[in-house]
Amino acid sequence: MAVREAEPVGSLNEVKEAGLDREDLLGIYRNLLVTRGIEERGHILYKQGKIPGSFYTGRGNEGAAVGVATAMGSEDVGTPLHRDMGVHVTRGVEPWRIFAQYMGREDGPTRGRDGNVHMADARLGMIAMVSHLPAMLPVAVGCALAFRIRQERRVAVGWFGEGAAARGDAHEAMNLAGVRRLPVVFVCDNNQWSYSTPTHLAYPVEHLADRAAAYGFDGVVVDGTDVLAVYREAKMAIEKAREGGGPTLLELQTLRMEGHAVHDDAFYVPKELFEEWAKRDPLERFRTWLRENAELRDDEEEETAARVKKILNDALARADESPLPDPATLLEGVYATPEDLDTPHHK
């Protein structure tokens, strides 16, 4: 079970075979723009002092996140991380709630209890990440275990980074998933830098996906800047898991195009590396592909850009109206009540 390096996606026909029509492609394009737009606007909010704490973006990872999320079924679940805003956007989290989250407002998914991308809408099948990475991998495996026990045709997607792959959680999660052939897909956002630590100090093999063989399942290396290749490989892995074929480890290769967080200027990343990967910007790459393969017209592009701008403007305005959380409610929810079990998952 040697690791496989995925081919890029070529023609529109190939894409149709993978299950996407032209409307879907325009939807992916819009989600990519919204994802980047949210993070760019967030960055401005941060500079304006409207976001407490720190601020993280996934610039360069938009294609990887949107590609995987597009391949997930509506009943599938996942544990997206701080570079995976595109997952939240694709799953349908309203942008105004994300801005409210950034600003610690009452209408953010965590009601100001947690910050930045530490959020999820359970109704959309997402589970909120914690800072300790890759702690969400065993959680994703547990979701898959529940599906297996109940014999549901659902799949869990667990995200992690190449840096966090050094921690034992990754091993324990993949080992348990491999032993039980659980319906889970492990997605490694390999953005080459774990804060300031490069990959050769994080793992000693050529591809992180090489590890999959040790757990008895397939590993695939994918160009994470190619949203369509990511979609195709994620779709194959998810459907394989759904059919009882067990886990897959997808390694999505990108470059983290900004610092670890806003305070970090990433001086340790060679300038040439940024220049090289800037040419592979996932948005530009997909826009060019759409123009060359799917007859994306100027008017469609303009219309999409205008629509995204309006979505973001409206979202910012609405988020700004969201109240601050009431300190009198501080202790709410430290312990769950039986009524809290009235969630989509527990019904």
Next chain:
Amino acid sequence: MAQMTYLQAISDGLRVEMRRDERVFVIGEDVGVYGGAFKVTLGFQEEFGPWRVLDSPLAETAILGACTGAAIMGMRPVAEMQFADFISCGWDHLVTVAAKQRFRAGTPVPIVVRLPSGGGFSGGPFHSQNPESSFAHIPGLKCVCPATPEDAKGLLISSIEDPNPVLFFEHKHLYRRIKGEVSEERYTVPLGKARIHREGDEISVITWGAMVYTADEAAKELEKQDVAVEIVDLRTVMPWDREAVLASVRKCSKVLVLHEDTRTGGFGAEIAATIAEEAFEDLDAPVKRIAAPDCPVPFAPVLEKAYIPQVEDVVAGLKALAEY
């Protein structure tokens, strides 16, 4: 009613709940074919099948992380740590993920972690600990420490029903030593309600788990000297029954806080502080604490005896209070 050991009562509670609620499943090391290191789940795999009684790899993080994920997906996992000591390997998942998920993200995590804990039989530093105070300190977790077979069953069922992560500390020294009448029906014992193990009005002992029996033997000694000792069995350390403790303190006016865990930062310190804050005016003597010394649990029987509070230690403490 039937005579059951503490261990049989736990087993019975788990079986009753698994028969009633198909969302309940068991996962842990050697819990399936082998029936668990202490045989709590003996015969479970035959009755419930291999996907509701799962032998896991030797991986506490995977067990507890998977329980969290499964619970969020609507299951009611019951994990077994082979020994409570090994929960340190899965600390992150309980404390970082499970304990905070409801508060942060609105997602309840109803899991039970069964923890064979406590010493008394030369288990050494890694098979004897009582780590309840470490977890009682974590907002979002509940800690249950039954002393009797009847409570063990009823509290386990309540723990499984509870929408929070619950740590269920089963004292290994009680497993086969303690027997009692237990209803074969399903019943619950509420979390957070203490039990008066023995009534008295001169000195109140606040304790839980195996120390309830140590206190009981000591109380019998004091009775010979006409000192009436009351024993409050907390049953659950988080939440803990402040009202019952304060009522007993007010009645007796002298109090001994007793636990098998180490002294500094042990849960007894929280109880003593609360008594000092809330019932200072009712006290006729300083609050006394008896606990293990600040030391890892030793192996050699003579050392372990010096470590775990013994009946004579408690007798001495009670006498000192009586004479104060």
